[in-house]
Amino acid sequence: MKEFKDWKDIAGSYYDKAFSLAVLFSLFAFLVSPKMQVKPFERKEVVVNQVEELPPEIKEKIEPPKAEARPVVEIVIDDEFSDDEEEELEEVSTIASTVFEDEKLEVVTRREEGKTSDFAVFEKAPQAIKQVPPVYPDFARKLGLQGKVVVRAEIFEDGSVGAVKIIKSLMDGPGGLDEAAITAVKQWKFQPGENGGKPIACWVTFAVVFNLD
Template sequence: KVHAAQKQERKIFVVQQPKFKPPEVRKQVEVLKPRTVRVPIPDPTPDEPEPVREIEPEESLPDVVPDDVIFGVPDAPPAPVEDTGPIRVGGQIKEPRKIHEVKPIYPEIARKARMEGVVILEITVDKQGNVRDVKILRSLPMGLTEAAVEAVKQWKYEPSTLNGRPVEVLVTVTVTFRLQ
């Protein structure tokens, strides 16, 4: 018996590849010849040496130095002080040191409501160490923010310095309200 698969004829396909034509080689018409360049070679042993020139000394400077002449390296001029407003603490600017702190008064309404939390403020400490401007970054209700601002305005700092001179700085402070 012959199976059905064996009965099928096999078909063969012939695929013709396209003929490849190599690129044309062009002949050069003109052949360049190398040019000869003549370079003069200097004589390593000259016949006559160059004459030696004698230099006459110039007038000498006087031995006496006038009294108004100062010798040495001049001091560097002081750095210009530009009042560009408060500088953020960081890098060469150290945070000012607090020398007097006033504790905030806990508002009675917040105490009765058992309210606790943190008020975050950004303050400007001036060149004398006083708190000048207060900006509220995070507040609390029931008078806690106002109590924190009133207390911080009374704080006193040792001013920050830059190149030995006091500068205004921006400082972020937190005031914590916690019932005991």
């Protein structure tokens, strides 16, 4: 008669064998497998040097300014001019502008235009050191108008020009030759007249010539 075994006993015997094999296999794998070394993470800093190429330096050749010729306006003394008041034309000479070193300049107060006495006496007459030529009006040029405008100019102690009066007219009215002469003379600079070695304000009379030649 054949003996029957309980399935639990059979399963228990297989379980012990399987567990033993699993332990042996794990132990074998642990002994045989290579050892793994874990290196700690190191943070590396990467330095990037960026070199910018600068454009080549451009050197420009600077030429010295060219000397410009200054226009010279001839100051003409009209010997034929006379009027009822018997006013005489004062001779106004032209000299170069001069700078004196180590010279103490006296501070003068500019007067109000037109207030200088007509009878101011000077030992040394004013001398023009800067002249601005008058602008010839286009219509006067087209008409061929030429001649002299006689002016009487007030010269202050600092050499600047104050009031300018027309003594002999050539073309009056706005934009005429008279106005062009006054505008130019107002921009002139004089070495002032002197009396007793000191600059004084005075009046001078001279002619401004308009010539198309």
